[in-house]
Amino acid sequence: METIAKPGVDPKELLRNLPRSGETVLMYVDGSWCEASDGATRTLVDPATGAPIARVAEGTREDAKRAIAAARKAFDAGPWSEMRAADRAALLFKVADKIEAHAQEFQYIDTLNNGKPLRETMYDVADAAGCFRYYAGLATKPHGQTFDVPAPSQTFTVREPIGVCGQIVPWNYPLLMAVWKLAPALAAGNTVILKPSELTPLSALRLASIFEELEFPRGVVNVVCGAGPIVGAELAENEQVDKIAFTGGTVTGRSIMRAAVGNLKKVTLELGGKSPNIVFADADFETAVDYALFGIYANSGQVCSAGSRLVLQESIADRFVERLAERAKKIRVGNGFDPKTEMGPIISRAHLERVEGYLEAGKAEGAQVLCGGARLEGPLAGGNFVAPTIFDRTAPSMKIVREEIFGPVLVVQRFDDEADALRIANDTIYGLAGAVFTQDVAKAHRVIRKLRAGITWINTYHPTYNEAPWGGYKQSGMGRELGTYGYDAYTEVKQINVNLDVAPSGWFEG
């Protein structure tokens, strides 16, 4: 395996557009840049080198409350929620233009802060601009329905914004996850408080500076940094928040749902997965190997929809895993700033140790390591690097088969026939994604319809489109993001019933 330890860019120069006080990068609340209420800060670390990259304000519950109050005021007093959709859309199109105008800056910020290779952050930035354009366009399209009801009534529906939305996003796609939440919420006329992961707030803060430049009304967008159990929990609990939208782990998702019951706020959850990638013997061999690789090692496996279980037909399994391991060993792992790098680091030391725990558990439970199986030392020792790993000869009860690892670790599960493949694929608490590789069209459709998962692929893995819904069955979440579903999730439906014959009802005689 080739490793690349090339150092990155100068963080000071790259982060020059982020408002600061002294050395502290500030948060964006109620149309102003501010420090935390208690002055606390957090030092961000480059996951590829362990070097400090910036000091950022670390928000408190007080900061979250102030942002919620600003969003509440902006929603209740208007004009944002009452503007014509076309006017909101015009601003959102400009956000997309600005993201594109600063595409390289956003790309580099996410590579610096998250560690992912430039080849990945390039797509993230393009998708982020596309997402704003998609929802700017959708805002102005028809959203209501009319109904055939008895005369003299006429009944129709309108969609209205829900109100103040708390949005909590993780570290694996710092810019894109923020945009998936901001774009539909704003297009529909809501006001928002975004909480990026405490590990990766920089691109969300740069985005906030674009909202400021474009003179979005004060309080419409707020970005509060800080720890999940503090700032995130306040957003989930606070009764002035009308909706909470969350992407992250399933355990945290459960706590968000519990916290949201106080005012029964609307909840959407995009959670984890342990997604099956089913390969039949009649699949195009090299295509299936290639996507098995891409399905698990893209973004170092830190993807909710990662194809982390390779469900492989026994008759081709030995040849398939041999080829897969041969290619996995050639993946160029290293610093994301080197254009040759194909796989970057794990997000943090703590997460690296968590992934290592799974590697040890796999070995202890008797799975066979075909490649990888350990962190990378040598020139990459300062960063959080794990070698692309494949475990074969697994058993369904193993921890590495049942739990989301969120790292570059693939487990192989072998099967004999179609029924067996489906039983293995669906044997999980999760239901986010899944794929099937076969050249038999009828079999592909039969299997995909029986997969209990919200996002599925036939003869491919991972393509994601702003136009198509994203979300999970079972414990992988509630609701959908993206597409028209993602817009609807930020609206309430109002029925309007009109009496066309204005006269007393005559129901009561007296």
Ligand code: NDP
């Ligand atoms: P979390 O689910 O804890 O973090 C995701 C977001 O939730 C972050 O912004 C985090 O804030 C916030 N958060 C954490 N705790 C709370 C809380 N009590 N109330 C409100 N918000 C909270 O993921 P981790 O980073 O801890 O990773 C743990 C595991 O979760 C991973 O190993 C992976 O399995 C899964 N995961 C899944 C993701 C997905 O896309 N489905 C994304 C990330 C993780 P902060 O980071 O600032 O603490």
